[in-house]
Amino acid sequence: MWLFKKNGPSGFSSSSTAEQVTFGIDASSLTAIVTGASSGIGAETARVLAVRGVNVIMAVRNMDSGKKMKEEIVKQAPSAKVDAMELDLSSLASVRKFASAFNSSGRRLNLLINNAGVMATPFTLSKDNIELQFATNHLGMLLDF
Ligand SMILES: NC(=O)c1ccc[n+]([C@@H]2O[C@H](COP(=O)([O-])OP(=O)(O)OC[C@H]3O[C@@H](n4cnc5c(N)ncnc54)[C@H](OP(=O)(O)O)[C@@H]3O)[C@@H](O)[C@H]2O)c1
Incomplete structure (x- = not known):
């Protein structure tokens, strides 16, 4: 399937876009957090969710x-409900601060998209003296809502 880009039972394939997959869906009752939403797959995920009406918090x-x-997202979808909030997953203090700010906003969380991550980084320690990739991809994801 993946190799030949043939549609699977869902009707979609590895070449289907997020817009195609979500076509016609009204998700305006949902709130999502997308980590690493300032670039790459996270940015596209945030954009398409916003286009479908989701209240998106870009955790960057x-x-x-x-x-x-x-701003790019709002330019394309002027009615988009998008906010950017600071989150450095490699810092437990930043993770706690983010979770606390979100919790005190009173919003209910429906989708948590743990997109942000690093791969094959040279050995480095995080601010908490934990190996950076483990700190970012594993410990930082343990957001406490
Ligand atoms: N693309 C692929 O083929 C592929 C394959 C396997 C797995 N993945 C995984 O899928 C995810 C998205 O891929 P991608 O290609 O879009 O990757 P990408 O372009 O490298 O984007 C990663 C995102 O994670 C953010 N990030 C990194 N460290 C962070 C931290 N400490 N705190 C908060 N945000 C942090 C980056 O922020 P900055 O913009 O500030 O750097 C960036 O927005 C990643 O987790 C990646 O490892 C991707």
């Missing part, structure tokens, strides 16, 4: 990039 470590991406 670089707020400048996050705000630029948010």
Whole structure:
């Protein structure tokens, strides 16, 4: 299936886009957090969710990039409900601060998309003295809502 890009039982294939897969869905009652939403797959995920009406919180470590991406999304979908909030998954203090800010906003969370991650980084320690890839991809994901 994957190799030949043939449609599977869902009617979609590995070449289907997020827009195609979500076509016709009204998700305006949902709230989602997308980590690493300032670039790559996370940005596209945030964009398409916003186009489908989801209230999207872009959890990003670089707020400048996050705000630029948010503006891009709003340009394409003026009614999009998107916010950028700071989250550095490699820092437990940042993770706690983010979770606390989200919790105190009173919003109910429907979707948590743990997209952000790093791969094959040279050995580095995080601010908490934990190997960076493990800290980012595993410990940082243990967001407490
Ligand atoms: N693309 C692929 O073929 C592929 C294959 C297997 C797995 N994946 C995984 O799928 C996910 C998305 O892939 P991608 O290609 O879109 O990757 P990408 O372009 O490298 O994007 C990764 C995102 O994670 C963010 N991020 C990294 N460290 C972070 C931290 N400490 N705190 C918060 N955010 C952090 C990055 O933020 P900055 O913009 O600030 O750097 C970026 O927005 C990643 O987890 C990747 O490992 C991708």
